Amino acid sequence: QVQLVESGGGLVQPGGSLTLSCAAAGLNFGSYAMSWIRQAQGDRRELVAKMTPTVGDTEYGDFAKGRFIISRDNAKSVVTLQMNSLKLEDTAVYYCFAAEVKYYSGKYHYTGLEFWGQGTQVTVSS
Numbered sequence: 001q002v003q004l005v006e007s008g009g010g011l012v013q014p015g016g017s018l019t020l021s022c023a024a025a026g027l028n029f030g031s032y033a034m035s036w037i038r039q040a041q042g043d044r045r046e047l048v049a050k051m052t053p054t055v056g057d058t059e060y061g062d063f064a065k066g067r068f069i070i071s072r073d074n075a076k077s078v079v080t081l082q083m084n085s086l087k088l089e090d091t092a093v094y095y096c097f098a099a100e101v102k103y104y105s106g107k108y109h110y111t112g113l114e115f116w117g118q119g120t121q122v123t124v125s126s
Contacts, residue, residue, distance in 0.1 A: 001026050002024075002025070002026040002027045002098075002115045003023075003024070003025045003026055004022055004023075004024050004096045004097075004098060004115055004116065004117035004118075005022065005023045005024075005025075005096075005117060005118075006020060006021070006022050006094065006095070006096050006117045006118065006119065006120040007020070007021050007022075007023075007120065008020040008021050008120065009094060009120030009121045009122045010121075010122070010123070011123045011124075011125060012086055012122070012123070012124055013086075013124070013125070013126055014086060014087060014088055014124055014125075014126055015085060015086065016086050016124075017082070017083060017084045017085075017086065018083045018086065018122060019080055019081065019082050019083070020036065020080065020081040020083070020094055020096075020120060020122070021078060021079075021080045021081075022034070022036075022078065022079045022080070022096030022117055023076075023077065023078050024077040024078070024079070024096075024098060025077065027098060027100075027115065029074055029077040030053050030074050031053060031100055031101065031102075032053065032098040032099060032100050032101065033050060033051065033052045033053065033098070033099045033100075033101050033108065033110070034050070034051055034070075034072055034079040034096070034097070034098055035047060035048070035049065035050040035051075035096075035097040035098075035099070036048040036049050036050075036070060036079075036081045036094055036095070036096060036097070037094070037095045037097050038090075038092035038093065038094045038095065038122075039092055039093050039095070039119075040089075040091060040092040040093075041092075043092075045095070046061055047059070047060075047061050048060070048061050048064050048068060048070075048081065048094065049061070049064055049068055049069075049070035049081060050070070051070050051071070051072050051079065052101060052108050053074070053101065053103075053108075055071075055072060055074070058070055063089075063090075067083065067084050067085045067086075068081060068082065068083050068084070069081070069082040069084075070082075079096065081094070083122070086122075086124045087124060088124050088125065089124075090122060090124050091122060091123050091124045091125070092121075092122060093119040093120065093121055093122075094119065094120050094121075094122050095116055095117055095118075095119045096116070096117035097114065097115070097116055097117070098114065098115045098116075099111075099113070099114045100112075100113040100114070
């Protein structure tokens with residue numbers, strides 16, 4: 001059974017920092033692109049950050065560039081999101097998302113096998 005367990009959410013003041021972690025179990029972690037996706041109340045889900053199985057191969061939402069850093073430890077099956085300079089508008093539920101990929105023809109291809117964590121609340125408030 002696949003499990004993605006997020007931790008590290010909470011209440012932080014504007015300008016503060018938080019680190020989210022997602023521990024994966026039950027899957028071949030090295031075959032998955034790992035993402036953080038957030039959803040604010042009343043809004044659609046949006047990509048925060050993504051990293052393919054290749055460490056350093058990343059993609060960020062525009063709002064996250066320069067403030068958030070995604071990292072992964074393939075040996076420990078953990079992906080983290082370091083969030084700095086947090087703003088009120090960063091308040092949302094943050095989800096860990098795993099998507100299986102296969103590498104061929106010079107790039108990653110998604111197989112369609114996906115898993116979600118239960119989400120962790122991040123609230124930025126003074």
